[in-house]
Amino acid sequence: MSLDATLARIDADLPEALDRLMALLRIPSISTDPAYKADCDRAADWLVADLESFGVKAEKRTTPGHPMVMGHVDGDGPHVLFYGHYDVQPVDPLELWDRDPFDPAIEDTDKGRVIRARGASDDKGQLMTFVEACRAWQAVNGAFPCRITFFFEGEEESGSPSLIPFLNHTAEELKADIALICDTGLFESRVPAIMTQLRGLCGEEVVLTGPSKDLHSGMYGGAAMNPIRVLTKILGNLHDDEGRIQVPDFYDGVPELPPEIKSQWDGLHFDHGAFLGDVGLSTPAGERDRSALEMIWSRPTAEINGITGGYTGDGFKTVLPSQARAKVSFRLVGQQDPHAIRENFRAWVRGQLPPDVGAEFHAHGASPAGQMTTTHPAFEQARAVLGAEWGAEAAFTGCGGSIPVAGYFKSILGMDTMLVGWARDDDQIHSPNEKYDVDSFHKGIRSWVRILDAIR
Amino acid sequence: MSLDATLARIDADLPEALDRLMALLRIPSISTDPAYKADCDRAADWLVADLESFGVKAEKRTTPGHPMVMGHVDGDGPHVLFYGHYDVQPVDPLELWDRDPFDPAIEDTDKGRVIRARGASDDKGQLMTFVEACRAWQAVNGAFPCRITFFFEGEEESGSPSLIPFLNHTAEELKADIALICDTGLFESRVPAIMTQLRGLCGEEVVLTGPSKDLHSGMYGGAAMNPIRVLTKILGNLHDDEGRIQVPDFYDGVPELPPEIKSQWDGLHFDHGAFLGDVGLSTPAGERDRSALEMIWSRPTAEINGITGGYTGDGFKTVLPSQARAKVSFRLVGQQDPHAIRENFRAWVRGQLPPDVGAEFHAHGASPAGQMTTTHPAFEQARAVLGAEWGAEAAFTGCGGSIPVAGYFKSILGMDTMLVGWARDDDQIHSPNEKYDVDSFHKGIRSWVRILDAIR
Numbered sequence: 001m002s003l004d005a006t007l008a009r010i011d012a013d014l015p016e017a018l019d020r021l022m023a024l025l026r027i028p029s030i031s032t033d034p035a036y037k038a039d040c041d042r043a044a045d046w047l048v049a050d051l052e053s054f055g056v057k058a059e060k061r062t063t064p065g066h067p068m069v070m071g072h073v074d075g076d077g078p079h080v081l082f083y084g085h086y087d088v089q090p091v092d093p094l095e096l097w098d099r100d101p102f103d104p105a106i107e108d109t110d111k112g113r114v115i116r117a118r119g120a121s122d123d124k125g126q127l128m129t130f131v132e133a134c135r136a137w138q139a140v141n142g143a144f145p146c147r148i149t150f151f152f153e154g155e156e157e158s159g160s161p162s163l164i165p166f167l168n169h170t171a172e173e174l175k176a177d178i179a180l181i182c183d184t185g186l187f188e189s190r191v192p193a194i195m196t197q198l199r200g201l202c203g204e205e206v207v208l209t210g211p212s213k214d215l216h217s218g219m220y221g222g223a224a225m226n227p228i229r230v231l232t233k234i235l236g237n238l239h240d241d242e243g244r245i246q247v248p249d250f251y252d253g254v255p256e257l258p259p260e261i262k263s264q265w266d267g268l269h270f271d272h273g274a275f276l277g278d279v280g281l282s283t284p285a286g287e288r289d290r291s292a293l294e295m296i297w298s299r300p301t302a303e304i305n306g307i308t309g310g311y312t313g314d315g316f317k318t319v320l321p322s323q324a325r326a327k328v329s330f331r332l333v334g335q336q337d338p339h340a341i342r343e344n345f346r347a348w349v350r351g352q353l354p355p356d357v358g359a360e361f362h363a364h365g366a367s368p369a370g371q372m373t374t375t376h377p378a379f380e381q382a383r384a385v386l387g388a389e390w391g392a393e394a395a396f397t398g399c400g401g402s403i404p405v406a407g408y409f410k411s412i413l414g415m416d417t418m419l420v421g422w423a424r425d426d427d428q429i430h431s432p433n434e435k436y437d438v439d440s441f442h443k444g445i446r447s448w449v450r451i452l453d454a455i456r
Numbered sequence: 457m458s459l460d461a462t463l464a465r466i467d468a469d470l471p472e473a474l475d476r477l478m479a480l481l482r483i484p485s486i487s488t489d490p491a492y493k494a495d496c497d498r499a500a501d502w503l504v505a506d507l508e509s510f511g512v513k514a515e516k517r518t519t520p521g522h523p524m525v526m527g528h529v530d531g532d533g534p535h536v537l538f539y540g541h542y543d544v545q546p547v548d549p550l551e552l553w554d555r556d557p558f559d560p561a562i563e564d565t566d567k568g569r570v571i572r573a574r575g576a577s578d579d580k581g582q583l584m585t586f587v588e589a590c591r592a593w594q595a596v597n598g599a600f601p602c603r604i605t606f607f608f609e610g611e612e613e614s615g616s617p618s619l620i621p622f623l624n625h626t627a628e629e630l631k632a633d634i635a636l637i638c639d640t641g642l643f644e645s646r647v648p649a650i651m652t653q654l655r656g657l658c659g660e661e662v663v664l665t666g667p668s669k670d671l672h673s674g675m676y677g678g679a680a681m682n683p684i685r686v687l688t689k690i691l692g693n694l695h696d697d698e699g700r701i702q703v704p705d706f707y708d709g710v711p712e713l714p715p716e717i718k719s720q721w722d723g724l725h726f727d728h729g730a731f732l733g734d735v736g737l738s739t740p741a742g743e744r745d746r747s748a749l750e751m752i753w754s755r756p757t758a759e760i761n762g763i764t765g766g767y768t769g770d771g772f773k774t775v776l777p778s779q780a781r782a783k784v785s786f787r788l789v790g791q792q793d794p795h796a797i798r799e800n801f802r803a804w805v806r807g808q809l810p811p812d813v814g815a816e817f818h819a820h821g822a823s824p825a826g827q828m829t830t831t832h833p834a835f836e837q838a839r840a841v842l843g844a845e846w847g848a849e850a851a852f853t854g855c856g857g858s859i860p861v862a863g864y865f866k867s868i869l870g871m872d873t874m875l876v877g878w879a880r881d882d883d884q885i886h887s888p889n890e891k892y893d894v895d896s897f898h899k900g901i902r903s904w905v906r907i908l909d910a911i912r
Contacts, residue, residue, distance in 0.1 A: 032771030090773055096669075158771050199674070203772045212736030213552075216886040217759045218655070218857025221787050222751035223732065225741035228760040228782075229695065236692025239685065276679065276812075280668030283811035285681035295678035303673045304684040305775050310762035311783060315488030315614055316659045316820035317546055318785050319761050319886055326684075327767065329774050331677050355739035356732075364772035401674025430672040430775055 003453050006140045010132065010445050013139075017132045017445065018106065018115065018438070020050065024086070024124050025104040025117040031066055031087035032158035040066040040154045043086045047152055054135045056150060061170075063162035066154030070173070073134075077146040077456040078378070081176035081415065083405055084127030084183065085156035088119035089430045096432035106438065111426075114435040121427035125436035126182040126444065127152065129422060133448030145452040149176055153405070156183075159203065159365030160404060167412045178378050178416055179409045180451075182444070184399055185423030187268060188275075192386035192394040192447070194379060195419040196372040197297065200332035201402035202341050203305075203364030206231075206349055207325040210357045215320040225356050227324040228309040234352045235326060238302050243287040245302045245330075247348045253335030257298050265293050268395065278426060297398030301331040327364070331400065338366035367404030376416050381454040386420075389447045422447065459909050462596045466588065466901050469595075473588045473901065474562065474571065474894070476506065480542070480580050481560040481573040487522055487543035488614035496522040496610045499542045503608055510591045512606060517626075519618035522610030526629070529590075533912040534834070535603040537632035537871065539861055540583030540639065541612035544575035545886045552888035562894065567882075570891040578885035581892035582638040582877050582900065583608065589904030601908040605632055609861070612639075615659065615821030616860060623868045634834050634872055635865045636907075638900070640855055641879030643724060644731075648842035648850040648903070650835060651875040652828040653753065656788035657858035658797050659761075659820030662687075662805055663781040666813045671776040681812050683780040684765040690808045691782060694758050699743040701758045701786075703804045709791030713754050721749050724851065734882060753854030757787040783820070787856065794822035823860030832872050837910040842876075845903045878903065 010017075029043035030036040044060045044067045051058035051071040058071035066087060091101040099105065104117030115125060137145055151174060155162055167174065187193040210227040211220070237246055245251075257265075272292030276282055286295035295301075309324030311317035330341055346361050353359060374380075374396065386394040399419070406417040422444035428434045466473075485499035486492040500516045500523045507514035507527040514527035522543060547557040555561065560573030571581060593601055607630060611618055623630065643649040666683040667676070693702055701707075713721075728748030732738055742751035751757075765780030767773035786797055802817050809815060830836075830852065842850040855875070862873040878900035884890045 032773065033769070090767070090769065090771075092767070092769070093670075157773075201674075201774070203774070205772070210737065213884070214549075214887045215735060216857065217757070217761060217785060218657075218787065218855075219881070219885075220735065220752065221759045221785075221856060222742040222755055222757040223728070223740045223748050224735060224737055225739070226759055228763050229691075232688040232691040232694075232760065232763070234692070235685075235688040236690070238688075272679070279671060279676065279680060281666065281680055281812040283681070284679045285810070285812075286678040292679050296676065299678055301673070301678040303677045303682055303774070303776055304688065304766065305673060305773060305777075306766035306768045307684050307688070307780065308764050308768040310760065311546070311548070312762045312764040312781075313489070313546065313548070315546075316661070316783055316785070317488065317613075317761060317886070318657070318659070318759070320759055321761075324763065325768075327772055329673060329677075329772070331674065354741070356737045356741075399674075400677060400679075401672065425675070428669070429675075430773065431670045 002140070003449065006136050006449050007446050009136045009140045010449065013136060014442055018441070021115065021125055021128045021441065022104045024128065025119055026102055028102045029087045029154065030090050031155050033090060037066070040087055044069050044154055047086055050131065051150060054138050058150065063166055065162040068154070068166055069150070069152035071150035073144045073148050075144040075146040075148065078178065079147040079149070079176040081149045081151055081174060081179045082130050083151045083153070083179060083181045084130065085123045085153045086127065087154045087157050088122065088124070089157050091118050093432065098433055113438040115438060115441065116433065116435045118434050120434055120436035121423045122429035122434065123156070123183045125441055126421050126423060129441060129444030130180070130182050130448050132445040133452065136445065137449060137452065145456040149174060163405060164408060164412070167408055171413055175413050176415060178376050178418060181403060181406060181417055181419045182421045183403055184419045184421035185425065187395060187397050188271065189424040189426065191392045192390045193397040194383055194394060195399040196374055196396045197398040198370040198403050198406060199300070199400055200336065200338055200367045200369040201404065202330040202332060202338040202366045203327070204342060204345055205325065205327050205362040205364060207323060207360040208357055209323050211320065211322050214322050217318040217320040220320050224320055225354060226320050227357055228321060230354060230357050231307070231309065231324040231326060234349055235304055237352070243285065245300065247302070247341065247345050249344055250300070250341060253337065254300055255334040257294060275425065296400035298333055300333050300336060303329055305329050331402065333369045336369060338368055342366060367402055368407055370403065370407040372406070373416050378418055378455045382418060382420060382451045385450040385454045386447060389443050389450055420451070458596070459905065462592050462905050463902050465592045465596045466905065469592060470898055474897070477571065477581055477584045477897065478560045480584065481575055482558055484558045485543045485610065486546050487611050489546060493522070496543055500525050500610055503542060506587065507606060510594050514606065519622055521618040524610070524622055525606070525608035527606035529600045529604050531600040531602040531604065533602040534634065535605070535632040537605045537607055537630060537635045538586050539607045539609070539635060539637045540586065541579045541609045542583065543610045543613050544578070544580070545613050547574050549888065554889055569894040571894060571897065572889065572891045574890050576890055576892035577879045577883035578890065579612070579639045581897055582879060585878060585897060585900035586636070586638050586904050588901040589908065592901065593905060593908065601912040605630060619861060620864060620868070623864055627869055631869050632871060634832050634874060637859060637862060637873055637875045638877045639859055640875045640877035641881065643851060643853050644727065645880040645882065647848045648846045649853040650839055650850060651855040652830055652852045653854040654826040654859050654862060655756070655856055656792065656794055656823045656825040657860065658786040658788060658794035658822045659783070660798060660801055661781065661783050661818040661820060663779060663816040664813055665779050667776065667778050669778050673774040673776040676776050680776055681810055682776050683813055684777065686810060686813050687763070687765065687780040687782060690805055691760055693808070699741065701756070703758070703797065703801050705800055706756070706797060709793060710756055711790040713750060731881070752856035754789055756789050756792060759785050761785050787858065789825045792825060794824055798822060823858055824863055826859065826863045828862070829872050834874055834911045838874060838876060838907045841906040841910045842903060845899055845906055876907070
């Protein structure tokens with residue numbers, strides 16, 4: 001096997017690789033919205049066909065939700081499982097997009113060429129870096145670097161309701177020596193990062209009901225309890241003045257950062273001014289006594305992700321609504337138990353309800369935080385070769401987001417996961433005008449070839 | 457003139473009168489939504505044609521917003537100005553309507569026949585009771601009972617932006633001995649009520665902006681300030697635990713109820729248990745030391761009429777939004793100054809903003825409370841004749857809603873206003889499935905004939 005020949009092949013094939021990614025990006029596979037169910041199915045079919053086109057034995061597997069894609073190739077050496085997700089976030093507010101989110105294009109920007117589309121970075125572009133690396137390897141070498149299982153999910157952005165049953169049913173087929181996931185980013189858009197700790201997530205929706213119907217605030221205002229008033233009163237208590245979360249026992253299981261990790265993170269010289277400045281902010285919003293990196297990597301959060309009630313259209317309507325609702329999520333760390341936090345949050349809300357107001361709750365996903373074991377040799381092997389591609393030594397880092405599947409790979413399949421990715425901080429994932437740098441895509445493919453070469 | 461003949465004519469003409477009302481109800485004249493501008497215009501045209509059909513000299517008058525309708529007839533005796541509004545509230549949530557809100561129908565219910573449509577009660581049905589009374593009088597007697605000016609507005613449900621300039625420009629033409637308004641209801645759906653005090657209104661929209669764009673709560677959660685968190689924190693402070701409003705100086709100009717009025721209201725034996733029970737509530741939500749009638753008639757309020765931010769669709773999205781917004785209205789009493797309250801509210805919000813969060817405000821209407829002078833003889837004359845129609849002695853009452861035009865008639869035209877109306881508490885105005893009892897419509901027309909006969 002010639003590493004140089006494979007890298008050269010990747011360079012030459014880049015236009016075709018971009019065309020393939022654009023084809024996948026054109027499929028609006030929004031998993032959380034039932035209106036896009038057929039599109040999710042179509043994205044899975046596209047991936048099956050693409051894997052088969054370079055010799056992978058691939059299949060779509062149905063679930064009660066969106067399908068999984070599985071593929072297998074034989075090879076010598078270790079057995080790796082690669083995971084990515086083909087579903088994407090909703091696109092609203094659509095009016096803030098500069099183009100149709102599902103009509104991808106390569107754009108020249110002052111920071112270089114980018115692929116603009118929903119899912120370009122999260123996660124279709126990242127997923128395809130691994131697929132393209134395998135395609136190039138096979139094309140140059142007539143074989144694959146090692147035994148590889150491809151595993152693509154279509155429900156990552158909607159709480160992965162089918163994942164745990166599928167992992168349980170398919171455990172024997174999925175088990176490998178190590179899992180690889182490409183759904184993370186470069187540290188500060190420049191340093192290749194292997195993420196060894198991730199926050200968990202607990203999503204809750206709360207619906208408060210007061211009057212049995214919408215009322216006229218002129219007739220009832222003052223005498224009838226307004227559920228928006230109650231919702232703002234309760235959620236306004238979610239954080240104290242120091243930024244600490246007020247749900248009882250919320251901090252149970254939150255560890256202090258080990259000194260050696262804290263010192264490693266301090267050594268990254270995180271530019272929190274630039275991190276916040278890029279999005280128009282200047283002051284970290286978390287607990288007052290924590291560094292910005294701790295706030296996003298090792299401290300838990302509570303965020304109100306959505307709130308609605310009453311009249312929200314143009315103009316004004318003096319309605320006193322029957323209902324108000326909010327979506328709240330908690331990012332979890334250490335040993336925090338998402339189920340205990342859900343129950344504590346519900347009890348905390350119920351305990352603040354005035355007479356005549358009832359609460360209903362809907363669960364939206366629960367996953368504990370993930371702490372990777374880094375003893376598998378692949379971690380150091382990968383870290384050692386990434387510097388050659390990116391010009392900066394790779395680091396073990398944390399991540400503010402939640403990639404629950406890594407935890408399930410450990411708990412259900414007994415497998416460690418190595419999280420490596422090429423996204424940039426300004427990729428605007430989950431936001432309008434999402435993009436993925438052509439440079440991330442190109443170097444990402446080359447990086448996977450280097451990693452596969454190192455660990456095979 | 458024969459009162460009995462005119463009342464008999466009304467009874468005989470009821471089917472045709474209902475047909476006319478249904479025609480007006482079919483026009484979706486939602487004034488707050490620019491999409492219905494042409495429909496508002498069409499409603500004004502319909503009224504002009506209807507007035508002309510029984511000898512009123514009527515015209516549509518343009519304004520920068522929706523048009524006014526003016527009509528005149530000559531006669532002996534006092535000169536009355538009748539005011540009503542032809543615009544209606546929005547209809548959302550549309551899915552809670554049992555029929556198309558603009559496809560009116562007569563329905564048989566266990567409480568009698570009702571006219572079901574948006575605007576049936578507020579205010580098209582009420583407005584037409586006066587029009588039908590005049591039509592019947594003219595048909596039977598070949599003349600009108602007195603000099604009458606008809607004045608219909610099309611912006612009452614959207615803050616009446618054109619009203620004050622129009623009153624100023626048209627003052628000479630509009631001045632009369634007394635104004636009559638039909639936009640109120642029977643006390644407890646049974647006692648004819650002449651409303652002598654009304655609450656004012658100050659509407660505000662607040663838009664908080666934190667990050668310059670929507671963020672991923674996994675990436676930024678904990679470090680970036682979430683404007684929904686700020687909005688709930690601030691609005692959660694709007695009332696204290698006793699139900700008192702926390703905006704500084706809010707209670708300046710709020711009078712204590714005079715003992716004679718309080719005793720008159722106590723004599724009404726208001727059934728606040730039934731009032732709240734009808735809408736699924738049991739506990740008055742206002743200041744703890746006030747009676748329910750005081751809460752809705754003589755105490756000021758603050759209500760959050762709408763709130764929105766982040767992802768509010770199906771499923772879940774871990775977005776940390778750039779903006780959050782709320783519509784807030786204050787019902788005012790006594791000498792409370794709506795402009796001072798607006799400024800105090802804005803300063804109070806700004807004073808609670810954390811770093812990096814900005815607030816924008818949009819004004820949506822401001823009108824002081826109205827206290828009617830009841831010395832004009834029409835008040836006692838009307839009160840004396842209404843009992844014959846309704847079987848219960850009429851009372852001078854208060855009103856929780858805001859009818860700003862009554863205040864402007866006094867301040868701009870120097871004219872007292874008598875507010876009489878036939879709406880019922882369960883008319884569901886501003887809510888889905890609005891209705892107006894056929895009995896309200898029929899007896900309302902007859903009542904106006906009795907009133908015109910008494911005061912001419």
